[in-house]
Amino acid sequence: MLGRSLVALVTVAVAGVVPGVAVASTGGLQGQLNGVQGIGALAEVRSGNDVWRGSTGVAELGSTRKVPVEGRFRAGSITKTFVATVVLQLVEEKKLRLDDTVERWLPGVVPNGQNITVRELLNHTSGLYDYKNTLPMPPSEEFYANRYRTWTAAEQIKRAVAHPPVFETPGTQYNYSNTNYLVLGEIIYKATGRTYGDQVERRLIRRLHLSGTSMPGTSLYLRGPHPHGYVPKDGGLIDFTELNPSLFGAGGELISTTHDLNRFFSALLGGRLLPARLLAEMKTPGTKGGSYGLGLSWHDTSCGVRVYGNDGDALAYQAYSFATEDTRRQVTVAVTPNFKTSPDASVDALVNRVICG
Known part of the structure; x- marks a missing residue:
């Protein structure tokens, strides 16, 4: 099991909007991504012509280096x-x-x-x-x-x-x-x-x-x-x-x-x-x-x-x-799991947020 010091490392966050692309509800998406259970996570969300990319957590345990959105x-x-x-x-x-x-x-x-x-x-x-x-x-x-x-x-x-x-x-x-x-x-x-x-x-x-x-x-x-x-x-x-x-x-x-x-x-x-x-x-x-x-x-x-x-x-x-059948809305998430809590439920919540608004 992970100790408290390791769990604390997953709280650092960074969000990125693709240059030149306007995205609504950026704060909401970042907050949802922050809730994904793991050491770190990164995501790209597409809604029509809007694109949002963000990450949360750390890229390497023992560091404060952010997970690269790319x-x-x-x-x-x-x-x-x-x-x-x-x-x-x-x-x-x-x-x-x-x-x-x-x-x-x-x-x-x-x-x-x-x-x-x-x-x-x-x-x-x-x-x-x-x-x-x-x-x-x-x-x-x-x-x-x-x-x-x-x-x-x-x-x-x-x-x-x-x-x-x-x-x-x-x-x-x-x-x-x-x-x-x-x-x-x-x-x-x-x-x-x-x-x-x-x-x-x-x-x-x-x-x-x-x-x-x-x-x-x-x-x-x-x-x-x-x-x-x-x-x-x-x-x-x-x-x-x-x-x-x-x-x-x-x-x-x-x-x-x-x-x-x-x-x-x-x-x-x-x-x-x-x-x-x-x-x-x-x-x-x-x-x-x-x-x-x-x-x-x-x-x-x-x-x-x-x-x-x-x-x-x-x-x-x-x-x-995952994407809607018409591909108007898409979400891809990658997680580095902490093996303490499965990320599945928190990723499902993010997918629901993206698809259902």
């Missing part, structure tokens, strides 16, 4: 939306089909692969066991020892399929599993001859000029301005900003900024990356009443307005990026 962070499972977009672009190009089976592309790799489709990988209805459940996590000493280890998708998939599926019949139930996106990453390579990281870079990052976004592969570092991230150890926290992101792979390795994620989701939901029929597929839940489609999630805010996007947990960083 800072980079690990975006965790928001990576899945990027990877899913690439898969759907390949569908549009007829390089693969949503109803293709895993066995068609990766023979012998996944048990029952002849009955699991690309669609079921995308919407987490495959039943595949989550490889992350096989890995050591804090406070295990093995977790810290593996910090710089390079993992391959093949070995992680092998660890996952050593366990029986969560349910027997693919497509009948929803169960979130990071293994699905490791398999998709391998299928992208088989279908194109290029890695999923290369495809995300070429098709999305470069095309949209996402200058603060990267697929780091095995690089340990966050390049450019960034807040430090931490994980619990021995009753306190240790700096875990540097780690080998192959741990997350195609399910979570992305590094980005609040500005870039808003730009990406605006392009995606605005129909600039996929044709209407495939964007509609992306918004279709895998199971009746669900809120996760093909790499895209959604929820209804307190005023009943639905927002689309995704969130991600990358151990020392948590990120959230």
Whole structure:
């Protein structure tokens, strides 16, 4: 647990309005961001042509350095939306089909692969066991020892399929599993001859000029301005900003900024990356009443307005990026968690404030 002296560090705040852009209720947004639970947080809010950026807390424990509003962070499972977009672009190009089976592309790799489709990988209805459940996590000493280890998708998939599926019949139930996106990453390579990281870079990052976004592969570092991230150890926290992101792979390795994620989701939901029929597929839940489609999630805010996007947990960083369907209102938040209080509820409050006014 954190001591009082560490908790006190999250009270420093800074707000920024994009030059030349008028923003209403700046003080209200900053106050809401100050309430986000964590060591530090940063956000970008868009409402029509108005843009507001702010941060709160500290960039590094033991300092008073403010969190940079343009800072980079690990975006965790928001990576899945990027990877899913690439898969759907390949569908549009007829390089693969949503109803293709895993066995068609990766023979012998996944048990029952002849009955699991690309669609079921995308919407987490495959039943595949989550490889992350096989890995050591804090406070295990093995977790810290593996910090710089390079993992391959093949070995992680092998660890996952050593366990029986969560349910027997693919497509009948929803169960979130990071293994699905490791398999998709391998299928992208088989279908194109290029890695999923290369495809995300070429098709999305470069095309949209996402200058603060990267697929780091095995690089340990966050390049450019960034807040430090931490994980619990021995009753306190240790700096875990540097780690080998192959741990997350195609399910979570992305590094980005609040500005870039808003730009990406605006392009995606605005129909600039996929044709209407495939964007509609992306918004279709895998199971009746669900809120996760093909790499895209959604929820209804307190005023009943639905927002689309995704969130991600990358151990020392948590990120959230959501937009209204017409993209008129967007909010992206990144948090360095303190592992004392989950930031989820306070981020939800901020999203509700932005969307509902």
